[in-house]
Amino acid sequence: QTIMIPSKLQICLLIAGYLTYLMVGASIFQVLERDEDRKQQAAVLRMKEDFLQNFSSLTPVEVEIFVKKLTEAVRMGMDPTGNENSNWDFSNSFFFVGSMLSTIGYGNLSPKTAGGQLFCVVFALFGIPLNIVFLHHIGKILSLLCERLAKCLYRKGVKKKTTRVLTLLFFLVMGILVFICVPSVIFQVMEDWTYSEAIYFAFITLSTIGFGDYIIGRQQSKRYFPYYRMLVAIWIIFGLAWIALLFNLLTNLLEDPDAKPAEELLPVKPS
Amino acid sequence: QTIMIPSKLQICLLIAGYLTYLMVGASIFQVLERDEDRKQQAAVLRMKEDFLQNFSSLTPVEVEIFVKKLTEAVRMGMDPTGNENSNWDFSNSFFFVGSMLSTIGYGNLSPKTAGGQLFCVVFALFGIPLNIVFLHHIGKILSLLCERLAKCLYRKGVKKKTTRVLTLLFFLVMGILVFICVPSVIFQVMEDWTYSEAIYFAFITLSTIGFGDYIIGRQQSKRYFPYYRMLVAIWIIFGLAWIALLFNLLTNLLEDPDAKPAEELLPVKPS
Numbered sequence: 001q002t003i004m005i006p007s008k009l010q011i012c013l014l015i016a017g018y019l020t021y022l023m024v025g026a027s028i029f030q031v032l033e034r035d036e037d038r039k040q041q042a043a044v045l046r047m048k049e050d051f052l053q054n055f056s057s058l059t060p061v062e063v064e065i066f067v068k069k070l071t072e073a074v075r076m077g078m079d080p081t082g083n084e085n086s087n088w089d090f091s092n093s094f095f096f097v098g099s100m101l102s103t104i105g106y107g108n109l110s111p112k113t114a115g116g117q118l119f120c121v122v123f124a125l126f127g128i129p130l131n132i133v134f135l136h137h138i139g140k141i142l143s144l145l146c147e148r149l150a151k152c153l154y155r156k157g158v159k160k161k162t163t164r165v166l167t168l169l170f171f172l173v174m175g176i177l178v179f180i181c182v183p184s185v186i187f188q189v190m191e192d193w194t195y196s197e198a199i200y201f202a203f204i205t206l207s208t209i210g211f212g213d214y215i216i217g218r219q220q221s222k223r224y225f226p227y228y229r230m231l232v233a234i235w236i237i238f239g240l241a242w243i244a245l246l247f248n249l250l251t252n253l254l255e256d257p258d259a260k261p262a263e264e265l266l267p268v269k270p271s
Numbered sequence: 272q273t274i275m276i277p278s279k280l281q282i283c284l285l286i287a288g289y290l291t292y293l294m295v296g297a298s299i300f301q302v303l304e305r306d307e308d309r310k311q312q313a314a315v316l317r318m319k320e321d322f323l324q325n326f327s328s329l330t331p332v333e334v335e336i337f338v339k340k341l342t343e344a345v346r347m348g349m350d351p352t353g354n355e356n357s358n359w360d361f362s363n364s365f366f367f368v369g370s371m372l373s374t375i376g377y378g379n380l381s382p383k384t385a386g387g388q389l390f391c392v393v394f395a396l397f398g399i400p401l402n403i404v405f406l407h408h409i410g411k412i413l414s415l416l417c418e419r420l421a422k423c424l425y426r427k428g429v430k431k432k433t434t435r436v437l438t439l440l441f442f443l444v445m446g447i448l449v450f451i452c453v454p455s456v457i458f459q460v461m462e463d464w465t466y467s468e469a470i471y472f473a474f475i476t477l478s479t480i481g482f483g484d485y486i487i488g489r490q491q492s493k494r495y496f497p498y499y500r501m502l503v504a505i506w507i508i509f510g511l512a513w514i515a516l517l518f519n520l521l522t523n524l525l526e527d528p529d530a531k532p533a534e535e536l537l538p539v540k541p542s
Protein backbone atom coordinates (compact mmCIF):
# COMPACT_ATOMS: atom_id res chain seq x y z
CA GLN A 1 0.00 0.00 0.00
CA THR A 2 1.48 3.29 -1.07
CA ILE A 3 -0.01 6.75 -0.99
CA MET A 4 0.19 8.92 -4.06
CA ILE A 5 2.19 12.02 -3.30
CA PRO A 6 0.40 14.95 -4.88
CA SER A 7 2.71 16.72 -7.32
CA LYS A 8 4.42 19.90 -6.18
CA LEU A 9 2.49 21.89 -8.76
CA GLN A 10 -0.83 20.54 -7.43
CA ILE A 11 0.14 21.44 -3.88
CA CYS A 12 1.25 24.94 -4.89
CA LEU A 13 -1.97 25.50 -6.85
CA LEU A 14 -4.06 24.28 -3.94
CA ILE A 15 -2.24 26.52 -1.44
CA ALA A 16 -2.51 29.51 -3.79
CA GLY A 17 -6.20 28.82 -4.41
CA TYR A 18 -6.93 28.38 -0.74
CA LEU A 19 -5.07 31.55 0.28
CA THR A 20 -6.77 33.53 -2.48
CA TYR A 21 -10.17 32.28 -1.36
CA LEU A 22 -9.37 33.29 2.24
CA MET A 23 -8.08 36.71 1.25
CA VAL A 24 -10.96 37.51 -1.09
CA GLY A 25 -13.38 36.43 1.62
CA ALA A 26 -11.63 38.50 4.26
CA SER A 27 -11.82 41.59 2.03
CA ILE A 28 -15.51 41.12 1.24
CA PHE A 29 -16.38 40.67 4.92
CA GLN A 30 -14.45 43.84 5.67
CA VAL A 31 -16.47 45.79 3.10
CA LEU A 32 -19.76 44.34 4.31
CA GLU A 33 -19.18 44.63 8.05
CA ARG A 34 -16.77 47.44 8.78
CA ASP A 35 -19.17 50.40 8.64
CA GLU A 36 -21.92 48.74 10.64
CA ASP A 37 -19.39 47.61 13.23
CA ARG A 38 -17.92 51.10 13.55
CA LYS A 39 -21.39 52.53 13.96
CA GLN A 40 -22.29 50.06 16.69
CA GLN A 41 -18.93 50.47 18.40
CA ALA A 42 -19.30 54.25 18.33
CA ALA A 43 -22.82 53.97 19.74
CA VAL A 44 -21.58 51.92 22.69
CA LEU A 45 -18.79 54.36 23.43
CA ARG A 46 -21.20 57.30 23.15
CA MET A 47 -23.59 55.56 25.51
CA LYS A 48 -20.77 55.08 27.99
CA GLU A 49 -19.57 58.68 27.66
CA ASP A 50 -23.12 59.96 28.21
CA PHE A 51 -23.35 57.79 31.26
CA LEU A 52 -19.99 58.91 32.60
CA GLN A 53 -21.06 62.54 32.35
CA ASN A 54 -24.43 62.09 34.04
CA PHE A 55 -24.25 59.11 36.34
CA SER A 56 -24.36 61.09 39.56
CA SER A 57 -27.74 62.57 38.62
CA LEU A 58 -29.35 59.29 37.50
CA THR A 59 -31.70 57.02 39.42
CA PRO A 60 -30.69 53.42 40.24
CA VAL A 61 -33.27 52.16 37.74
CA GLU A 62 -31.64 54.16 34.95
CA VAL A 63 -28.24 52.81 35.95
CA GLU A 64 -29.65 49.29 35.86
CA ILE A 65 -30.87 49.93 32.32
CA PHE A 66 -27.35 51.07 31.42
CA VAL A 67 -25.89 47.83 32.80
CA LYS A 68 -28.40 45.83 30.77
CA LYS A 69 -27.60 47.67 27.54
CA LEU A 70 -23.89 47.31 28.21
CA THR A 71 -24.29 43.55 28.74
CA GLU A 72 -26.12 43.20 25.44
CA ALA A 73 -23.47 45.24 23.62
CA VAL A 74 -20.63 43.09 24.98
CA ARG A 75 -22.50 39.92 23.99
CA MET A 76 -22.83 41.36 20.48
CA GLY A 77 -19.03 41.66 20.36
CA MET A 78 -18.68 45.36 21.08
CA ASP A 79 -15.98 46.71 23.38
CA PRO A 80 -17.18 49.43 25.78
CA THR A 81 -13.69 49.93 27.22
CA GLY A 82 -12.65 51.37 23.86
CA ASN A 83 -9.20 49.81 23.98
CA GLU A 84 -9.36 47.40 21.10
CA ASN A 85 -8.55 48.16 17.51
CA SER A 86 -11.23 48.00 14.88
CA ASN A 87 -12.88 44.57 14.87
CA TRP A 88 -12.76 44.24 11.10
CA ASP A 89 -9.21 45.25 10.21
CA PHE A 90 -7.73 42.91 7.58
CA SER A 91 -5.82 40.76 10.04
CA ASN A 92 -8.94 40.16 12.16
CA SER A 93 -11.11 39.58 9.10
CA PHE A 94 -8.60 37.04 7.77
CA PHE A 95 -8.52 35.25 11.12
CA PHE A 96 -12.32 35.28 11.19
CA VAL A 97 -12.53 33.70 7.74
CA GLY A 98 -9.97 31.05 8.69
CA SER A 99 -11.80 30.23 11.90
CA MET A 100 -15.05 29.92 9.91
CA LEU A 101 -13.75 27.65 7.12
CA SER A 102 -11.98 25.37 9.59
CA THR A 103 -15.37 25.26 11.44
CA ILE A 104 -13.60 26.29 14.64
CA GLY A 105 -15.87 29.36 14.80
CA TYR A 106 -14.54 31.12 17.91
CA GLY A 107 -17.30 33.67 17.55
CA ASN A 108 -15.44 36.66 19.03
CA LEU A 109 -16.18 38.20 15.63
CA SER A 110 -19.29 37.45 13.61
CA PRO A 111 -21.23 39.24 10.86
CA LYS A 112 -24.04 41.52 12.02
CA THR A 113 -25.45 42.76 8.70
CA ALA A 114 -27.92 40.70 6.67
CA GLY A 115 -25.52 40.92 3.72
CA GLY A 116 -22.59 39.65 5.78
CA GLN A 117 -24.64 36.77 7.16
CA LEU A 118 -25.88 35.74 3.72
CA PHE A 119 -22.36 35.93 2.30
CA CYS A 120 -21.22 33.84 5.26
CA VAL A 121 -23.53 30.99 4.25
CA VAL A 122 -22.51 31.00 0.57
CA PHE A 123 -18.81 31.50 1.33
CA ALA A 124 -18.64 28.71 3.92
CA LEU A 125 -20.74 26.31 1.83
CA PHE A 126 -17.91 26.06 -0.70
CA GLY A 127 -15.10 27.12 1.62
CA ILE A 128 -15.53 24.32 4.14
CA PRO A 129 -15.16 21.57 1.50
CA LEU A 130 -12.17 23.47 0.08
CA ASN A 131 -10.66 23.54 3.56
CA ILE A 132 -11.31 19.80 3.94
CA VAL A 133 -9.51 19.09 0.65
CA PHE A 134 -6.61 21.25 1.84
CA LEU A 135 -6.41 19.41 5.17
CA HIS A 136 -6.62 16.05 3.38
CA HIS A 137 -3.42 16.96 1.58
CA ILE A 138 -1.70 18.01 4.79
CA GLY A 139 -2.96 14.78 6.35
CA LYS A 140 -1.43 12.83 3.47
CA ILE A 141 1.93 14.41 4.21
CA LEU A 142 1.67 13.44 7.89
CA SER A 143 0.60 9.90 6.97
CA LEU A 144 3.52 9.69 4.59
CA LEU A 145 5.93 10.54 7.39
CA CYS A 146 4.50 7.68 9.45
CA GLU A 147 4.66 5.36 6.48
CA ARG A 148 8.30 6.22 5.86
CA LEU A 149 9.11 5.39 9.46
CA ALA A 150 7.25 2.08 9.10
CA LYS A 151 9.15 1.19 5.92
CA CYS A 152 12.44 2.12 7.54
CA LEU A 153 11.71 -0.08 10.58
CA TYR A 154 10.52 -2.93 8.37
CA ARG A 155 13.69 -2.77 6.30
CA LYS A 156 15.73 -3.02 9.49
CA GLY A 157 14.09 -6.39 10.16
CA VAL A 158 11.51 -5.30 12.74
CA LYS A 159 8.43 -7.55 12.69
CA LYS A 160 5.32 -6.30 10.91
CA LYS A 161 3.21 -6.23 14.06
CA THR A 162 5.90 -4.43 16.07
CA THR A 163 6.34 -1.95 13.24
CA ARG A 164 2.64 -1.20 13.33
CA VAL A 165 2.64 -0.61 17.08
CA LEU A 166 5.78 1.54 16.92
CA THR A 167 4.41 3.66 14.07
CA LEU A 168 1.18 4.20 15.97
CA LEU A 169 3.10 5.17 19.10
CA PHE A 170 5.25 7.57 17.09
CA PHE A 171 2.12 9.16 15.60
CA LEU A 172 0.47 9.57 19.01
CA VAL A 173 3.47 10.62 21.12
CA MET A 174 5.07 12.91 18.55
CA GLY A 175 1.69 14.40 17.69
CA ILE A 176 0.80 15.15 21.30
CA LEU A 177 4.24 16.65 21.85
CA VAL A 178 4.42 18.72 18.66
CA PHE A 179 0.79 19.82 18.43
CA ILE A 180 -0.34 20.02 22.07
CA CYS A 181 2.47 20.11 24.65
CA VAL A 182 5.04 22.37 22.97
CA PRO A 183 2.59 24.98 21.57
CA SER A 184 0.92 25.10 25.00
CA VAL A 185 4.19 26.22 26.58
CA ILE A 186 4.31 29.10 24.08
CA PHE A 187 0.67 30.00 24.74
CA GLN A 188 1.28 29.90 28.48
CA VAL A 189 4.09 32.43 28.16
CA MET A 190 2.50 34.64 25.51
CA GLU A 191 -1.07 34.74 26.83
CA ASP A 192 -0.52 34.60 30.59
CA TRP A 193 -2.57 31.44 30.92
CA THR A 194 -1.84 28.51 33.23
CA TYR A 195 -0.39 25.45 31.48
CA SER A 196 -3.65 23.56 31.90
CA GLU A 197 -5.59 26.45 30.35
CA ALA A 198 -3.15 26.43 27.42
CA ILE A 199 -3.64 22.66 26.93
CA TYR A 200 -7.40 23.19 27.08
CA PHE A 201 -7.20 25.98 24.49
CA ALA A 202 -5.03 23.87 22.18
CA PHE A 203 -7.43 20.93 22.34
CA ILE A 204 -10.60 23.02 21.99
CA THR A 205 -9.07 24.72 18.94
CA LEU A 206 -7.72 21.64 17.14
CA SER A 207 -10.84 19.58 17.81
CA THR A 208 -12.68 22.47 16.03
CA ILE A 209 -15.00 22.88 19.03
CA GLY A 210 -13.81 26.49 19.36
CA PHE A 211 -15.79 27.75 22.34
CA GLY A 212 -14.08 31.13 22.04
CA ASP A 213 -13.52 31.46 25.80
CA TYR A 214 -9.77 31.50 25.15
CA ILE A 215 -8.44 33.21 22.04
CA ILE A 216 -4.84 34.05 21.21
CA GLY A 217 -3.57 37.56 20.65
CA ARG A 218 -6.13 39.38 22.78
CA GLN A 219 -4.06 40.40 25.82
CA GLN A 220 -3.89 44.16 25.53
CA SER A 221 -1.00 44.44 27.97
CA LYS A 222 1.17 41.98 26.04
CA ARG A 223 3.43 42.61 23.09
CA TYR A 224 3.39 39.70 20.69
CA PHE A 225 6.38 38.97 18.49
CA PRO A 226 5.77 39.86 14.82
CA TYR A 227 5.00 36.46 13.28
CA TYR A 228 3.08 35.10 16.29
CA ARG A 229 -0.29 34.99 14.50
CA MET A 230 1.23 33.44 11.39
CA LEU A 231 2.93 30.75 13.46
CA VAL A 232 -0.36 30.02 15.21
CA ALA A 233 -2.09 29.73 11.82
CA ILE A 234 0.50 27.16 10.68
CA TRP A 235 0.08 25.28 13.97
CA ILE A 236 -3.68 25.21 13.42
CA ILE A 237 -3.40 23.88 9.85
CA PHE A 238 -1.04 21.01 10.69
CA GLY A 239 -2.71 20.39 14.04
CA LEU A 240 -6.16 20.12 12.46
CA ALA A 241 -4.83 17.60 9.95
CA TRP A 242 -3.19 15.59 12.73
CA ILE A 243 -6.24 15.57 14.99
CA ALA A 244 -8.47 14.62 12.05
CA LEU A 245 -6.27 11.52 11.60
CA LEU A 246 -6.47 10.84 15.34
CA PHE A 247 -10.28 11.11 15.39
CA ASN A 248 -10.41 8.95 12.28
CA LEU A 249 -8.34 6.33 14.09
CA LEU A 250 -10.62 6.43 17.16
CA THR A 251 -13.78 6.39 15.02
CA ASN A 252 -12.57 3.30 13.16
CA LEU A 253 -11.69 1.63 16.46
CA LEU A 254 -15.21 2.33 17.75
CA GLU A 255 -16.86 1.10 14.56
CA ASP A 256 -14.74 -2.02 14.21
CA PRO A 257 -12.75 -2.92 17.33
CA ASP A 258 -11.02 -5.80 15.50
CA ALA A 259 -9.44 -3.60 12.83
CA LYS A 260 -5.68 -3.17 12.80
CA PRO A 261 -4.98 0.36 14.02
CA ALA A 262 -1.95 1.25 11.92
CA GLU A 263 -3.81 0.71 8.68
CA GLU A 264 -6.31 3.31 9.82
CA LEU A 265 -3.44 5.72 10.15
CA LEU A 266 -3.52 5.93 6.40
CA PRO A 267 -7.14 6.75 5.71
CA VAL A 268 -6.37 8.02 2.22
CA LYS A 269 -6.89 5.27 -0.30
CA PRO A 270 -3.97 4.39 -2.53
CA SER A 271 -4.52 6.00 -5.91
CA GLN B 272 -24.35 -1.51 -4.67
CA THR B 273 -26.32 -1.91 -1.49
CA ILE B 274 -25.71 -0.45 1.93
CA MET B 275 -25.80 -2.71 4.93
CA ILE B 276 -28.59 -1.64 7.23
CA PRO B 277 -27.34 -1.82 10.79
CA SER B 278 -29.54 -4.13 12.83
CA LYS B 279 -32.18 -2.58 15.08
CA LEU B 280 -30.39 -3.91 18.15
CA GLN B 281 -27.14 -2.24 17.06
CA ILE B 282 -28.93 1.07 16.52
CA CYS B 283 -30.68 0.85 19.89
CA LEU B 284 -27.42 0.02 21.66
CA LEU B 285 -25.65 2.89 19.94
CA ILE B 286 -28.40 5.37 20.83
CA ALA B 287 -28.48 4.13 24.42
CA GLY B 288 -24.69 4.28 24.70
CA TYR B 289 -24.55 7.75 23.18
CA LEU B 290 -27.31 9.12 25.42
CA THR B 291 -25.69 7.57 28.49
CA TYR B 292 -22.35 9.13 27.58
CA LEU B 293 -24.03 12.53 27.15
CA MET B 294 -25.95 12.26 30.41
CA VAL B 295 -22.99 11.07 32.46
CA GLY B 296 -20.90 13.88 30.99
CA ALA B 297 -23.59 16.47 31.69
CA SER B 298 -23.79 15.35 35.33
CA ILE B 299 -20.03 15.42 35.83
CA PHE B 300 -19.75 18.91 34.34
CA GLN B 301 -22.53 20.02 36.66
CA VAL B 302 -20.66 18.73 39.69
CA LEU B 303 -17.37 20.28 38.54
CA GLU B 304 -18.67 23.67 37.43
CA ARG B 305 -21.83 24.53 39.33
CA ASP B 306 -20.27 25.87 42.55
CA GLU B 307 -17.58 27.95 40.84
CA ASP B 308 -20.18 29.36 38.46
CA ARG B 309 -22.52 30.29 41.32
CA LYS B 310 -19.65 31.96 43.11
CA GLN B 311 -18.66 34.01 40.07
CA GLN B 312 -22.26 34.85 39.25
CA ALA B 313 -22.86 35.99 42.83
CA ALA B 314 -19.69 38.07 42.74
CA VAL B 315 -20.88 39.91 39.62
CA LEU B 316 -24.30 40.59 41.11
CA ARG B 317 -22.70 41.79 44.35
CA MET B 318 -20.39 44.08 42.39
CA LYS B 319 -23.42 45.51 40.58
CA GLU B 320 -25.39 45.94 43.82
CA ASP B 321 -22.46 47.73 45.45
CA PHE B 322 -22.22 49.98 42.45
CA LEU B 323 -25.97 50.70 42.42
CA GLN B 324 -25.81 51.78 46.05
CA ASN B 325 -22.81 54.06 45.68
CA PHE B 326 -22.62 55.28 42.11
CA SER B 327 -23.61 58.87 42.84
CA SER B 328 -20.62 59.28 45.14
CA LEU B 329 -18.05 57.70 42.81
CA THR B 330 -15.59 59.42 40.48
CA PRO B 331 -15.79 58.87 36.69
CA VAL B 332 -12.56 56.85 36.85
CA GLU B 333 -14.12 54.46 39.36
CA VAL B 334 -17.18 54.14 37.15
CA GLU B 335 -14.94 53.38 34.19
CA ILE B 336 -13.29 50.60 36.20
CA PHE B 337 -16.76 49.21 36.93
CA VAL B 338 -17.57 49.18 33.19
CA LYS B 339 -14.31 47.35 32.49
CA LYS B 340 -14.96 44.71 35.16
CA LEU B 341 -18.52 44.27 33.90
CA THR B 342 -17.27 43.79 30.34
CA GLU B 343 -14.84 41.10 31.48
CA ALA B 344 -17.55 39.34 33.49
CA VAL B 345 -19.96 39.26 30.52
CA ARG B 346 -17.20 37.88 28.28
CA MET B 347 -16.62 35.14 30.85
CA GLY B 348 -20.28 34.15 30.48
CA MET B 349 -21.69 35.82 33.60
CA ASP B 350 -25.02 37.62 33.56
CA PRO B 351 -25.00 40.94 35.47
CA THR B 352 -28.71 41.54 34.82
CA GLY B 353 -29.45 38.56 37.09
CA ASN B 354 -32.36 37.35 34.97
CA GLU B 355 -31.07 34.04 33.77
CA ASN B 356 -31.41 30.73 35.55
CA SER B 357 -28.34 28.91 36.78
CA ASN B 358 -25.89 28.34 33.93
CA TRP B 359 -25.22 24.73 34.87
CA ASP B 360 -28.69 23.29 35.46
CA PHE B 361 -29.02 19.81 33.93
CA SER B 362 -30.73 20.97 30.76
CA ASN B 363 -28.01 23.55 30.04
CA SER B 364 -25.24 21.12 30.95
CA PHE B 365 -26.73 18.51 28.60
CA PHE B 366 -26.97 21.07 25.80
CA PHE B 367 -23.37 22.10 26.49
CA VAL B 368 -22.13 18.52 26.25
CA GLY B 369 -24.07 17.98 23.01
CA SER B 370 -22.69 21.18 21.51
CA MET B 371 -19.19 20.08 22.48
CA LEU B 372 -19.32 16.52 21.09
CA SER B 373 -20.87 17.69 17.82
CA THR B 374 -17.96 20.23 17.75
CA ILE B 375 -20.49 23.04 17.27
CA GLY B 376 -19.16 24.64 20.47
CA TYR B 377 -21.43 27.68 20.80
CA GLY B 378 -19.40 28.79 23.78
CA ASN B 379 -22.20 30.53 25.70
CA LEU B 380 -21.27 28.03 28.40
CA SER B 381 -17.74 26.74 28.96
CA PRO B 382 -15.87 25.22 31.88
CA LYS B 383 -13.99 27.66 34.12
CA THR B 384 -12.37 25.30 36.63
CA ALA B 385 -9.12 23.47 35.86
CA GLY B 386 -10.91 20.19 36.63
CA GLY B 387 -13.74 20.99 34.23
CA GLN B 388 -11.31 21.95 31.48
CA LEU B 389 -9.25 18.80 31.92
CA PHE B 390 -12.38 16.65 31.94
CA CYS B 391 -13.48 18.48 28.79
CA VAL B 392 -10.36 17.32 26.92
CA VAL B 393 -10.66 13.68 28.00
CA PHE B 394 -14.44 13.57 27.54
CA ALA B 395 -14.37 15.11 24.04
CA LEU B 396 -11.38 13.04 22.91
CA PHE B 397 -13.55 9.91 23.02
CA GLY B 398 -16.91 11.63 22.70
CA ILE B 399 -16.25 13.26 19.33
CA PRO B 400 -15.41 9.94 17.63
CA LEU B 401 -18.48 8.40 19.31
CA ASN B 402 -20.56 11.26 17.93
CA ILE B 403 -19.07 10.70 14.46
CA VAL B 404 -20.00 7.00 14.58
CA PHE B 405 -23.51 7.98 15.64
CA LEU B 406 -23.84 10.49 12.80
CA HIS B 407 -22.46 7.91 10.33
CA HIS B 408 -25.41 5.71 11.19
CA ILE B 409 -27.90 8.54 10.76
CA GLY B 410 -26.20 9.38 7.47
CA LYS B 411 -26.61 5.76 6.37
CA ILE B 412 -30.35 6.05 6.97
CA LEU B 413 -30.53 9.24 4.88
CA SER B 414 -28.44 7.65 2.10
CA LEU B 415 -30.73 4.67 2.18
CA LEU B 416 -33.75 6.89 1.57
CA CYS B 417 -32.04 8.33 -1.50
CA GLU B 418 -31.06 4.87 -2.69
CA ARG B 419 -34.64 3.63 -2.35
CA LEU B 420 -35.85 6.52 -4.47
CA ALA B 421 -33.17 5.72 -7.07
CA LYS B 422 -34.18 2.04 -7.18
CA CYS B 423 -37.83 2.97 -7.45
CA LEU B 424 -37.13 5.33 -10.38
CA TYR B 425 -34.87 2.76 -12.04
CA ARG B 426 -37.57 0.11 -11.79
CA LYS B 427 -40.03 2.47 -13.47
CA GLY B 428 -37.74 2.56 -16.51
CA VAL B 429 -36.01 5.89 -15.90
CA LYS B 430 -32.52 5.97 -17.41
CA LYS B 431 -29.54 5.48 -15.09
CA LYS B 432 -28.14 8.95 -15.70
CA THR B 433 -31.52 10.65 -15.20
CA THR B 434 -32.04 8.61 -12.03
CA ARG B 435 -28.73 9.84 -10.70
CA VAL B 436 -29.56 13.49 -11.39
CA LEU B 437 -33.06 13.15 -9.91
CA THR B 438 -31.77 11.48 -6.77
CA LEU B 439 -29.18 14.20 -6.32
CA LEU B 440 -31.83 16.89 -6.81
CA PHE B 441 -34.10 15.16 -4.31
CA PHE B 442 -31.26 15.03 -1.77
CA LEU B 443 -30.43 18.71 -2.24
CA VAL B 444 -33.92 20.20 -2.50
CA MET B 445 -35.56 18.07 0.17
CA GLY B 446 -32.56 18.55 2.45
CA ILE B 447 -32.57 22.33 2.10
CA LEU B 448 -36.32 22.39 2.68
CA VAL B 449 -36.43 20.00 5.62
CA PHE B 450 -33.22 21.02 7.38
CA ILE B 451 -32.86 24.73 6.54
CA CYS B 452 -36.02 26.42 5.25
CA VAL B 453 -38.73 24.86 7.42
CA PRO B 454 -36.80 24.94 10.75
CA SER B 455 -35.87 28.57 10.02
CA VAL B 456 -39.57 29.52 9.91
CA ILE B 457 -39.96 28.01 13.38
CA PHE B 458 -36.85 29.80 14.68
CA GLN B 459 -38.09 33.06 13.20
CA VAL B 460 -41.33 32.78 15.13
CA MET B 461 -39.90 31.38 18.37
CA GLU B 462 -36.79 33.54 18.66
CA ASP B 463 -37.97 36.86 17.16
CA TRP B 464 -35.26 36.75 14.50
CA THR B 465 -35.62 37.85 10.90
CA TYR B 466 -35.91 34.99 8.40
CA SER B 467 -32.40 35.68 7.10
CA GLU B 468 -31.02 35.57 10.65
CA ALA B 469 -32.79 32.23 11.17
CA ILE B 470 -31.27 30.82 7.95
CA TYR B 471 -27.85 32.07 9.07
CA PHE B 472 -28.30 30.43 12.49
CA ALA B 473 -29.41 27.14 10.92
CA PHE B 474 -26.40 27.04 8.59
CA ILE B 475 -23.85 28.13 11.22
CA THR B 476 -25.19 25.40 13.54
CA LEU B 477 -25.35 22.51 11.06
CA SER B 478 -21.99 23.34 9.51
CA THR B 479 -20.65 22.99 13.12
CA ILE B 480 -19.10 26.46 12.91
CA GLY B 481 -21.22 27.50 15.90
CA PHE B 482 -20.20 31.13 16.42
CA GLY B 483 -22.62 31.38 19.32
CA ASP B 484 -23.93 34.80 18.27
CA TYR B 485 -27.38 33.28 17.83
CA ILE B 486 -28.50 30.54 20.23
CA ILE B 487 -32.00 29.11 20.60
CA GLY B 488 -34.01 29.29 23.79
CA ARG B 489 -32.43 32.42 25.24
CA GLN B 490 -35.20 34.99 24.78
CA GLN B 491 -36.28 35.79 28.30
CA SER B 492 -39.55 37.38 27.19
CA LYS B 493 -40.63 34.34 25.16
CA ARG B 494 -42.42 31.22 26.32
CA TYR B 495 -41.18 28.16 24.46
CA PHE B 496 -43.41 25.14 23.99
CA PRO B 497 -42.41 22.18 26.17
CA TYR B 498 -40.52 19.98 23.69
CA TYR B 499 -38.89 22.84 21.78
CA ARG B 500 -35.34 22.02 22.91
CA MET B 501 -35.83 18.32 22.24
CA LEU B 502 -37.12 19.03 18.74
CA VAL B 503 -34.12 21.27 18.09
CA ALA B 504 -31.80 18.48 19.29
CA ILE B 505 -33.40 16.03 16.83
CA TRP B 506 -33.12 18.64 14.06
CA ILE B 507 -29.42 19.07 14.86
CA ILE B 508 -28.71 15.31 14.79
CA PHE B 509 -30.37 14.68 11.42
CA GLY B 510 -29.23 18.03 10.03
CA LEU B 511 -25.59 17.36 10.94
CA ALA B 512 -25.77 13.98 9.20
CA TRP B 513 -27.32 15.56 6.12
CA ILE B 514 -24.83 18.42 5.88
CA ALA B 515 -21.94 15.98 6.40
CA LEU B 516 -23.16 14.13 3.30
CA LEU B 517 -23.47 17.45 1.46
CA PHE B 518 -19.93 18.52 2.38
CA ASN B 519 -18.70 15.06 1.44
CA LEU B 520 -20.32 15.48 -1.97
CA LEU B 521 -18.74 18.91 -2.48
CA THR B 522 -15.35 17.72 -1.22
CA ASN B 523 -15.38 14.83 -3.68
CA LEU B 524 -16.37 17.18 -6.49
CA LEU B 525 -13.44 19.46 -5.62
CA GLU B 526 -10.99 16.57 -5.38
CA ASP B 527 -12.16 14.85 -8.55
CA PRO B 528 -14.39 16.97 -10.80
CA ASP B 529 -14.99 14.04 -13.18
CA ALA B 530 -16.55 11.80 -10.55
CA LYS B 531 -20.22 10.96 -10.84
CA PRO B 532 -22.00 12.91 -8.12
CA ALA B 533 -24.75 10.47 -7.16
CA GLU B 534 -22.26 7.78 -6.23
CA GLU B 535 -20.76 10.18 -3.74
CA LEU B 536 -24.16 10.47 -2.15
CA LEU B 537 -23.52 7.03 -0.76
CA PRO B 538 -20.15 7.48 0.86
CA VAL B 539 -20.58 4.37 2.97
CA LYS B 540 -19.00 1.42 1.23
CA PRO B 541 -21.18 -1.63 0.64
CA SER B 542 -20.39 -4.23 3.25
Ligand SMILES: [K+]
Binds near residue numbers: 103104210374376479
Ligand atom coordinates in the same frame (compact mmCIF):
# COMPACT_ATOMS: atom_id res chain seq x y z
K1 LIG C 1 -17.09 24.87 16.11
Ligand SMILES: [K+]
Binds near residue numbers: 209212480
Ligand atom coordinates in the same frame (compact mmCIF):
# COMPACT_ATOMS: atom_id res chain seq x y z
K1 LIG D 1 -17.58 27.33 17.87
